[in-house]
Amino acid sequence: MTDSVIDLGELRHDPDPEPQARPPRAHGRPLRCALVVVLALVTLAASAVAPPRRAPVTLPARPGSDVMLDGDLLLVMEQTNPTRQGRLAAYRLPGGEPVWQAPLSAEARYWGITPLAGMLLATGYEIGPEGRDTLTIALDRATGAYRWQQPGTASPLTDGNVLLRSGGETLPSSLRAVDPCCGTVRWQLSGISGDMFVRGDELGVDRVVLNQLNGPAEVRDAITGAVLARADLRPPDGGPISVDLTKDLLLAIDRGSGTVTAYGLDQLEPRWTRARLHVDFALDCGPVLCVRTGNNELQALDPASGEVRWRSSQWGWAWPADGRLMANLSGVGPLEQYIVLDALTGQQLADLGRWELYQLGAGGRLVGIRRIPNGGVLVGELDIAAGKVRTVDVLPDATGECQAITGYLVCSDTPAGSYQLWKLTG
Template sequence: MTDSVIDLGELRHGPDPDPLPRPPRAHGRPLRCALVVLLALVTLAAAAVPPSRRAPVTLPARPGSDIMIDGDLFLVMEPTNTATRQTRLAAYRLPGGEPLWQAPLSAEARYWGMRSLAGMVLVTGFEIGPEGRETRTVALDRATGAYQWQQPGVAYELTDGNLLLRSGGETEPSSVRAVDPCCGTVRWDLPPTIAEISIRDTGRGVDRIVLSQANGLVEVRDTTTGAALARAEMRPPGGARLGIELIDDLLLAIDRGSGTINAYGLDRLERRWTRASGPIEFALDCGPVVCLRTGGNELQALDPATGDERWRSDRWLWGWPYESRLMANVSGFGPMEQYIVLDALTGRQLADLGRWELYQLGVGGRLVGIRRHPDGGVLVGELDIAAGEVRIVDVLPDATGECQAITGYLVCGATAAGSYQLWELAD
């Protein structure tokens, strides 16, 4: 999976050949999670549950297809000729599954992801060329499937409605540019760079990028204009390369060697605090606190204003903020993750939500989870983080898992001939 939060993203069948960087914070936007659920049901599973109230709609997708739900569209990306690697993208209207359009995709590329932005369906894949493997994004009109443009790189939505395209990285210089979604016209671009690039997503789009050079020079740029807002020399003692994390209005410069963190205001790069925390894997936005995943397998919470430690625990693996609360998953269970609710400021456990595969129905919407039902199909529950409770809302008798969520509906793999079916959720 390319991202680490619970989301409406496409279903995967096999590993991504060109995985995206770990997504930034999950605060204020959909979370992404792809957890394998092999569960022994506990108390909630034994509770009485309402039967599925509506007949499901079978959707036209073959096993092995990549699918995505985007509002009232069901999108299917599937091979049409395995010998030539020809692929097509087809759109169907929900909830009935009526065909709308289909578009061929170039056989020269291998496609591994799709998303919807700015009235377009953006399909991402890679092509093998003289310079090696190149990631490419193709834009199709969402309403008709008509080809619009293609550009190198992976696309992100900007706060001004344009798109940011980023290509290269790892062993190749990176390229960053902003384009108009209507036609792919470049609005600004940066020269190719070997700097590491970090992106701040506000939940309404990306508004800042940070370039971190190997020599310690760090530069913050506005994505509306591409202009530099601030530059600073941050090379740590001994010449170790910095790890850069962006959390709200903070830039955390992490010395991977010593584990020292320097926190700066993002737009002016003025230093706010310094802390020695030991080895750190990464930082997370945990709402009122900054979470660190340490090399000692702990989740550590810091005050974002001072860097002072609020709490730490080796029981929690990851955290997602919900106002003053934090939903965390329990470490040590392998594929069988369990979700709990914490007080974000103290780390005190407030509730145990059980084990679920989670989906968020729109930004700020219902948080729905599924898990196997002992009599077959899947159990559907709605997780209320504020109340620390789970409400059982439905049973989908023929579902096998591999679900996606849209407002009021779940699309899941079904037992019937390896198809996908659309279930309307009970209120």
């Protein structure tokens, strides 16, 4: 599983500074893998009765700002530029009245916010003399007042505390669990060499795996920092391995030989081994384990035995929802086309069309948007269980770059240098 940090949607025209090496998982953040329906819904939108014109709320924010919704607060994060310091501003919904604003460090580029225990944890990175490192700043949700700052990327823990992970690349790595109220350290570990991985869900992170470069792998309880299991997972020749986590399995991937061995996560006992399997990454696909192979094939494995249940080069990646799988169609261009599959057989059950897709909260609604040819935006909700798309709203006056956030659509108004916020009807 990846981080539980909530990525802010970005209404910008320039590319992101760091494209992700693997697709986002369904639970963490808005699915920005573009995480729109063309043919079927064009007919639906054209035949629908036009809704009454609604005036949006206009917010004074610079183009390229990041936005998110937390309860009744709309948060707008403006990045530092050569003429103005960055800031995080909060507006009260539904009217958009200003509540507070807080300055952000001019040396950092922020990319995520984690709301937790009355705090807003803003995470970013800064360039220092030894390289680039991440940092997290805690602000009071009610007032925007500064509370504390520590190195690392923030992930909520299942006990309500926060796990901060820092370092990597050219910097030494460290872990620390802290209280979100005041930054008090619960436990910490520094001088880590190798990769760090976390396992978690909508309730938070509960396991940390350290894949040391020249030593054994460790599984730790993320709440206490205690070592649950330790084992040398490297092949007989001592070569390096890559690690991936899914559910209760740890996959040790020997890219040199193309061998994958699955271990039980908490005790690192061997479960099964597959030869000649070149894995790029693994995905939780509910009753099956999905792996994306080096030849652009998606394979569904039996998690108990490693045997192949089905395989296809049509789908780029997949994740479970409502007892089924939703997958995207490989090679369809900038817009993602989404398919519903039977998890155990790989049979296609429905075609949901093309969407710019957002998951609104962990385990929440899958809402997508697309441009209407004659202007405006169509908003739909993807129902995986039914294999259908429900029209949420049609906003003929929405312009600019848009994204869905819980209950709203926000669009940049580039000529005016502001944002428009539309309350959705569905």
